[in-house]
Every structure is written in structure tokens, then in C-alpha cells.
Amino acid sequence: MEAFILAGGRGTRLLPLTLKRPKPLIPFLNKPILDYIIESLVSINASKITILLDYLGDKIIQRYGNGSDFGIEIEYTFGNGPRGTAGAVAYAARNMSEPFLVLSADVLTNIDLKSFWEFHNRKKGMLTIALSQVEDPWHYGIAILNEDKSVLRFVEKPPPEKVFSNLVNAGIYVMTPESLKYIPSDIEYDISKGLLPALLAKGEKIFGYAFSEYWNDVGRPSSYLAATQDALLGRLKIRGLPYSEFEESERILSNxxxxxxxxxxxxxxxxxxxxxxxxxxxxxxxxxxxxxxxxxxxxxxxxxxxxxxxxxxxxxxxxxxxxxxxxxxxxxxxxxxxxxxxxxxxxxxxxxxxxxxxxxxxxxxxxxx
Known part of the structure; x- marks a missing residue:
């Protein structure tokens, strides 16, 4: 299993925090958000990770190198101009012959990636999208599913009065080489705004994997703080979370x-x-x-x-x-x-x-x- 991580965004909603660092390197509990994503892929025995870069991408390469510190092979591609999320994946995965994972680099989640992968393999659709249930779906792309878990309808960021579902795009996909044929190479093209509607319009099968585990898009300061609190309260499960046992800690010097x-x-x-x-x-x-x-x-x-x-x-x-x-x-x-x-x-x-x-x-x- 190979995975591609979308890590090229400018993180404008997190400015000024992203002025000197790319969004995937924002510290979460004192280590970069991207660390957690890479660790989750290592835990399911992914064979290789390709990180799709643009804004301040050199800093990501400096941190992760060839992936040896994480025990996995890591490669990189740069956008070479504005491609959009779909265009970036199509370029990076152009030589793939098997399905592959695609993940956003600004998401913290406890999704079971192995179960997600197995779901795709059972359904054998053109593409599978992970869907999380939220209280404010108008901030995201939303979907409604048929009984067989295929996507009946998908709309990107509808106004609140036109929301028809609270299942939102979690920014995690299994894509197939066949799905890349629908991505134009001469324009900027997005997965959520372009590819998903195009596949549905062509009658191709997209399946939705609705999961109940924790998910948070940490693209805004408010959601970043919320995810921090959730991790400290145990809602977001973080392996090796360094809760301070104050009477034993050498880091706190008094009181x-x-x-x-x-x-x-x-x-x-x-x-x-x-x-x-x-x-x-x-x-x-x-x-x-x-x-x-x-x-x-x-x-x-x-x-x-x-x-x-x-x-x-x-x-x-x-x-x-x-x-x-x-x-x-x-x-x-x-x-x-x-x-x-x-x-x-x-x-x-x-x-x-x-x-x-x-x-x-x-x-x-x-x-x-």
C-alpha cells in the first residue's frame, strides 16, 4: 500500500502562524502535525509515502528526509505551478498501477485506516471517500449515501440553509489509477470541487466510508485549540501522549x-x-x-x-x-x-x-x- 500526503497548502486561515512554517509543521503537543499522519501510516504497514509539496516544502524535506527515522520510505514531489489537489495527485501518482491512499496533512483523526482500505477493496469503486459526522457541515464538502454506501450526492461547502447532510469530506481517500484519467492536466483542479462531482456526473461509483472515530480539520486557530483540548481530555487518542504527572515531572520547577x-x-x-x-x-x-x-x-x-x-x-x-x-x-x-x-x-x-x-x-x- 502506498500513500500520498497533500502538504502544499499555504495555510492562510492559520496566518500568521504559517508565515515562517508550512501548515503540516505546525506543532501539536510539541511535535509537527505531519508526524502523527506519518506514524499512522507506518502503523498499518504502508510501503511508501510520497509527500506533495509546494509552499515552504524544503522545510518538510529537511525534517523528514528519506523517512529512515520513521522506518518508512518517503519521497517528495513539487507542484511545478498551481495544479490543485487533484492535479497534484495526478502528477505524483501518474505511474501507479494499484489503488493508493490520499490524505490531507492538516487533519487529526483516529480513523481506522486499515478498515478504510479494506472497505475500498470490498466495494471496488472508482474512488472511496472517508466521511465524518460534524455539527457545522457547511464548512466542508457534504455527502449523502445510498444503502450500498455509494455516494448519491456531493456538494462542496453549501450555505447553511442548503445543507442536506452532516457527513463531511474528511480529506482522506482511496483513489484508483483509473480515477486519474478524469483529472485535466492543463488547469488547476481540486478533488472536492472538481473530481468528485465529475465522477458522479459520469456515473462512476464513488463509495463513502462513514466513520465515528475522532476527526478534526485543524486549519483554523479555533479548531487547533479545540483539537488540543480534545487530545488532553482523551477524545483524540494520541499514542504516548505526555500527560504531566506533576509530582514526578522534572520540567516544572515549582508549585x-x-x-x-x-x-x-x-x-x-x-x-x-x-x-x-x-x-x-x-x-x-x-x-x-x-x-x-x-x-x-x-x-x-x-x-x-x-x-x-x-x-x-x-x-x-x-x-x-x-x-x-x-x-x-x-x-x-x-x-x-x-x-x-x-x-x-x-x-x-x-x-x-x-x-x-x-x-x-x-x-x-x-x-x-
Whole structure:
């Protein structure tokens, strides 16, 4: 079994976090999202992975190399211009003679890939799509199935008033070499917007594999934080999840009693002041420092960032090497780009995004309009 991973997107909904790194390398519990996808493929004995690259693809190659560290062969292809998801797969898989897996690089899921593969082999359709049940289906492509699990209808991101199903495209497929013949080579062409409707219009059989295991598209800061909390609560099963047992941890240097029982994951060399408060959950990257009386609630703080005394950080994502000065406040939904400085008593309002290298002066407030 070979697998192809779509990893070329620019991650615009995650900006400014993706300005310096491609979306698949966004840290999740302190290691890149793409690590989890590769590990899931290794666990089902995939024979080879091809990663389809574009934006900042060299950084992905630098991390994964030939795949020897993961125990699997990894190769790469670049888009050579805008091809869309379907066009990129058609180019990368042009020499395939057997069905193959296709996965998006920004999805966290506990889908049973082996069962998915076996489902396709039983149904023997032109293409099989994995479908997850969600509460907000209008953000995704949606499908309805016949009794034999073939796709009766598929519509990409309908408006809420026209939603007819809560089964959504999970960004995971088994494709056949025959399906590639329907992908034009001279235009940008997407799997969800182009290929799936085209196959249905031609009367080809697409089957839908509806699964109940956890799935989350972490393409937005809100879903990234939600997936983090889900993992810490055990809704998303992560092998080897590093829950901190505070009384045994050497990473937290003080105030074990105050922090015991909180959902906290820390990187190496973190320093948390004795009077700091961690509420809800927090994930701290390497070398993060939390000052006296600071309050952290529902946050992910990337490596090298410092939160000074009396600062309050709630439900936000803080990039690498950020300085949040004493008394500053970052409200829910805010995203702080790498190497930014939030001055003393400054206020970053709800859902505000600060670009890489931003400087917010002491006492300054930045609120939404």
C-alpha cells in the first residue's frame, strides 16, 4: 500500500502562524502535525509515502528526509505551478498501477485506516471517500449515501440553509489509477470541487466510508485549540501522549501542588513561577517561561516565548520567541505571531491576530472593530 500526503497548502486561515512554517509543521503537543499522519501510516504497514509539496516544502524535506527515522520510505514531489489537489495527485501518482491512499496533512483523526482500505477493496469503486459526522457541515464538502454506501450526492461547502447532510469530506481517500484519467492536466483542479462531482456526473461509483472515530480539520486557530483540548481530555487518542504527572515531572520547577490536576503538557526546560496559575489546559513548548502571578488558560504557547508577571493569557495561540510583558492581556481567539512583543499592560482583544514581529507598546489596546 502506498500513500500520498497533500502538504502544499499555504495555510492562510492559520496566518500568521504559517508565515515562517508550512501548515503540516505546525506543532501539536510539541511535535509537527505531519508526524502523527506519518506514524499512522507506518502503523498499518504502508510501503511508501510520497509527500506533495509546494509552499515552504524544503522545510518538510529537511525534517523528514528519506523517512529512515520513521522506518518508512518517503519521497517528495513539487507542484511545478498551481495544479490543485487533484492535479497534484495526478502528477505524483501518474505511474501507479494499484489503488493508493490520499490524505490531507492538516487533519487529526483516529480513523481506522486499515478498515478504510479494506472497505475500498470490498466495494471496488472508482474512488472511496472517508466521511465524518460534524455539527457545522457547511464548512466542508457534504455527502449523502445510498444503502450500498455509494455516494448519491456531493456538494462542496453549501450555505447553511442548503445543507442536506452532516457527513463531511474528511480529506482522506482511496483513489484508483483509473480515477486519474478524469483529472485535466492543463488547469488547476481540486478533488472536492472538481473530481468528485465529475465522477458522479459520469456515473462512476464513488463509495463513502462513514466513520465515528475522532476527526478534526485543524486549519483554523479555533479548531487547533479545540483539537488540543480534545487530545488532553482523551477524545483524540494520541499514542504516548505526555500527560504531566506533576509530582514526578522534572520540567516544572515549582508549585507542584497548585498545578496538580491541570491538563498541562510542557516541553524541555520550561520554567513556571510558583504563583503562576494554569487553568483549563495549556501546552508549552521548549524554553517557555511563565512569570509570577501570570494566568494561563486554554492556551498553546510555542517554544522560546516568555509570559511575564501578572500577564493574563486566555484561549489563544502564542508563536515562537514572543515576549508578553508584565500586566499584559491576550483575550480569547487572539493569535500572536512569532517574535512579537506585547508591552506592559497592553491589551490584545478577542480574535485579534498580530503579524510576525509585531510591537504593541506599553498600555496600548488593540481591539476588533
Amino acid at each position: 507542584m501542588k497548585e498545578l496538580r490536576g491541570r491538563l498541562l503538557v510542557t516541553g524541555e526546560r520550561c520554567k513556571i513561577a510558583g504563583s503562576a496559575k494554569i487553568n483549563g489546559f495549556a501546552v508549552l513548548g521548549d524554553d517557555v517561561e511563565i512569570g509570577k502571578n501570570a494566568e494561563i488558560s486554554g492556551c498553546v504557547i510555542w517554544s522560546g516565548s516568555k509570559v511575564d508577571k501578572n500577564a493574563i493569557i486566555r484561549q489563544c495561540v502564542v508563536g515562537e520567541d514572543v515576549q508578553i510583558c508584565s500586566g499584559a492581556r491576550c483575550d480569547a481567539g487572539s493569535v500572536i505571531g512569532d517574535m512579537s512583543i506585547i508591552g506592559e499592560r497592553a491589551h490584545v482583544g478577542q480574535d485579534i491576530k498580530l503579524w510576525v514581529g509585531s510591537r504593541l507598546g506599553a498600555g496600548t489596546a488593540m481591539d476588533g472593530i
